Amino acid sequence: MTRTARRTHHTLQVAGAGTAALLALSACSSSDSDASAKSDSRASASASDELSGEVTVFAAASLKESFTELGEEFEKQHPGTKVTFSFGGSDALAASITGGAPADVFASASPKTMKIVTDAGDAAGTPVTFVRNQLEIATLPGNPDRISSLKDLTGSDLKVVLCDRTVPCGAAAQKALDAGKLKLTPVSYEEDVKSALNKVVLKEADAAVVYKTDVKAAGDKVEGVDFPESADAVNEYPITLLKESRNTETAEAFIALVRSAEGQQVLSEAGFLKP
Structure with a gap:
């Protein structure tokens, strides 16, 4: 083999090695990316699966239709959960909560009735207005x-x-x-x-x-x-997590659904006004 041929052969070997290295690196990167995506997917599924158990929601009678729909949607989104409602006059519901009735969430038809619960120290955090009604x-x-x-x-x-x-x-x-x-x-x-x-x-x-x-x-x-x-005489509707909630994480997730764009759409279609 001539000197020129040997030089050409050596160059091809180096190029081939470089290409192989790049392919290996690309495959590794692709593998890492796939692994990362799968990991993220598993983490997301795991986070969703963490929600389980029953949530009891005390809600104003006027929320019956829209909250029932949201409860069914919540259960679909989070298999293994169950949302149980108690609908009625906000004053009676507030009295039940301060009297020790077990509940996770309270959605009232007025700040005045919500104040009964907050004054008694039965609310966890500050109630937030999620809709209004006329x-x-x-x-x-x-x-x-x-x-x-x-x-x-x-x-x-x-x-x-x-x-x-x-x-x-x-x-x-x-x-x-x-x-x-x-x-x-x-x-x-x-x-x-x-x-x-x-x-x-x-x-x-x-x-x-x-x-x-x-x-x-x-x-x-x-x-x-x-x-x-x-x-x-437009009424504001506040919602809050209750202090004695036995399923805090799932209860907070239901409140998040109510306040989300999806929840607000359901409420708007029912005739409620934006908060």
């Missing part, structure tokens, strides 16, 4: 009494029901009446907004002052009538 008049389908204002409800020939004044929807209704300088004597005061609405659904009352979300949830069973005084 009042509307629920009438019989087709609005046969031609109700068009809050003042129309003061007519003596109409059977009107209100939520009890200790309940957020009742306190808001009274605030709206005060704003309009109106006096109204209902045929009954109901324990929560669903009970008030149900009186109209069952045709036991001609009208009820409830939330827009409840009118929407009732569909064609009632008809809604807006009134300007409702703007003076």
Whole structure:
């Protein structure tokens, strides 16, 4: 072999070795990347799998439809979890919590009822407003009494029901009446907004002052009538983790879902206002 041939052969050997090294390095890098991706995937799955067990949520009656939907979605996202709800008047729920009833999360229809829980030291952290709600008049389908204002409800020939004044929807209704300088004597005061609405659904009352979300949830069973005084009585809804929660991590994850873009969309579709 000539000197020139030997030199060419040596160059090819070096180049070949370099190429092999680069291929090996590339394969190693690819392998490391795949391993890292798999590791991240496993970590993500592990984090999701960490959530388990039951979460008990005490929530205002007006949240029933939207929270039930969010609870089902939460269970799908986190297999092995279960969300149990107790819906009712916020004042009654607050009293149950301060009385020792086991619960992980409290979602109230007003800051005033939430304050009952925070003042008793039963909340973990500071409650956060996650939605707002506005009042509307629920009438019989087709609005046969031609109700068009809050003042129309003061007519003596109409059977009107209100939520009890200790309940957020009742306190808001009274605030709206005060704003309009109106006096109204209902045929009954109901324990929560669903009970008030149900009186109209069952045709036991001609009208009820409830939330827009409840009118929407009732569909064609009632008809809604807006009134300007409702703007003076918009309720903020705060939510909090409870101090005696037995499943803190999962409870916090449910609250995060409620406050997330996905949760807010469900609530907005139900008729709630942004916080």
